[in-house]
Amino acid sequence: MTISLPPIGLGTWPMRGREGTAAVISAIEKGYRLIDSAFNYENEGVVGTAVRTCGVPREELIITSKLPGRHHKQSHVVPTIEETVARMGLDYIDLYLIHWPNPSQGLYVDAWKGMIEAKEAGIVKHIGVSNFLPDHIEKIEAETGVRPEVNQIELHPMFPQLGQLQWHEEKGIIVEGWSPLRRGNEATSAPAVTEVAAAHGITPAQAILAWHRAIGSLPLPKSSDPVRQSENLAAMEIELTDDEVASISALGRPDGRQADQNPEYYEEM
Numbered sequence: 003m004t005i006s007l008p009p010i011g012l013g014t015w016p017m018r019g020r021e022g023t024a025a026v027i028s029a030i031e032k033g034y035r036l037i038d039s040a041f042n043y044e045n046e047g048v049v050g051t052a053v054r055t056c057g058v059p060r061e062e063l064i065i066t067s068k069l070p071g072r073h074h075k076q077s078h079v080v081p082t083i084e085e086t087v088a089r090m091g092l093d094y095i096d097l098y099l100i101h102w103p104n105p106s107q108g109l110y111v112d113a114w115k116g117m118i119e120a121k122e123a124g125i126v127k128h129i130g131v132s133n134f135l136p137d138h139i140e141k142i143e144a145e146t147g148v149r150p151e152v153n154q155i156e157l158h159p160m161f162p163q164l165g166q167l168q169w170h171e172e173k174g175i176i177v178e179g180w181s182p183l184r185r186g187n188e189a190t191s192a193p194a195v196t197e198v199a200a201a202h203g204i205t206p207a208q209a210i211l212a213w214h215r216a217i218g219s220l221p222l223p224k225s226s227d228p229v230r231q232s233e234n235l236a237a238m239e240i241e242l243t244d245d246e247v248a249s250i251s252a253l254g255r256p257d258g259r260q261a262d263q264n265p266e267y268y269e270e271m
């Protein structure tokens with residue numbers, strides 16, 4: 003079955019501890035149904051506790067986690083995902099992603115083979131990748147015949163990745179945008195954003211999230227604040243004009259990443 007996702011999800015890095023559980027429960031109560039996490043965030047327990055105690059049926063929630071670079075070896079993948087499942091206290095994970103391709107390590111094809119095994123074993127329902135460039139995706143598909151359903155990449159007004167969005171759309175791969183607000187740095191104060199916000203009587207963050215939806219990116223804003231969680235969710239109802247979308251996209255620049263995390267060479271273990 004092909005994955006079906008809501009237009010927005012909740013980012014959870016760096017939520018942890020009791021405050022983290024409360025933040026995830028709050029988001030679910032507000033209406034979030036897609037929750038992002040990762041083995042390396044050290045918050046899978048918090049996310050799982052929220053899922054188990056929030057009162058919303060498990061099958062209505064789409065829980066994501068990610069495989070760390072140190073476990074790319076094929077034989078490590080199923081046990082690592084079983085560890086995620088145990089940490090979360092759940093029976094399965096809805097969506098599992100390879101967190102970073104780590105090309106110099108050269109094991110992302112092995113990792114993908116392990117992800118396919120995990121899906122066949124039923125411990126994950128859907129598999130995808132994160133921070134993969136088109137070449138990486140073409141390579142795993144060529145070697146396994148299995149295309150990822152999702153690629154989670156850095157995407158915000160200073161780094162809109164419109165060419166990548168088009169490429170993924172042609173392949174039928176959903177693009178999730180990480181750091182969709184660029185953690186606030188520059189993006190929420192950029193005149194193009196504040197002008198759109200003023201024209202609609204919305205906040206700059208809402209203008210950015212409405213822009214994500216308009217360009218075909220599924221944003222994963224992190225907020226621990228119930229008011230901002232609602233604000234971000236409500237942004238999915240806001241329609242921007244083509245000119246407004248273009249004015250925010252025009253903020254993009256080649257060095258617009260929030261940090262030097264180009265997956266051609268940036269790696270995480």
Ligand SMILES: NC(=O)C1=CN([C@@H]2O[C@H](COP(=O)(O)OP(=O)(O)OC[C@H]3O[C@@H](n4cnc5c(N)ncnc54)[C@H](OP(=O)(O)O)[C@@H]3O)[C@@H](O)[C@H]2O)C=CC1
Nearest residue numbers: 013014015038180181182183184185207223224225226230
């Ligand atoms: N796959 C990958 O490699 C990566 C994945 N991610 C994922 O993407 C998620 C989101 O990215 P992240 O880096 O957290 O950055 P975001 O762009 O989501 O920014 C988060 C920051 O913005 C603030 N914020 C949220 N909503 C609003 C609002 N409406 N108005 C003003 N400020 C707001 C938050 O504060 P507050 O909580 O106080 O509201 C927080 O400080 C992560 O949590 C993680 O799940 C992130 C990085 C890499």
Ligand SMILES: O=C(O)C(=O)[C@@H](O)[C@H](O)C(=O)CO
Nearest residue numbers: 015040101102180261263270
């Ligand atoms: O949050 C994630 O998923 C990460 O990969 C982080 O390490 C992120 O890259 C980051 O910027 C941490 O400062």
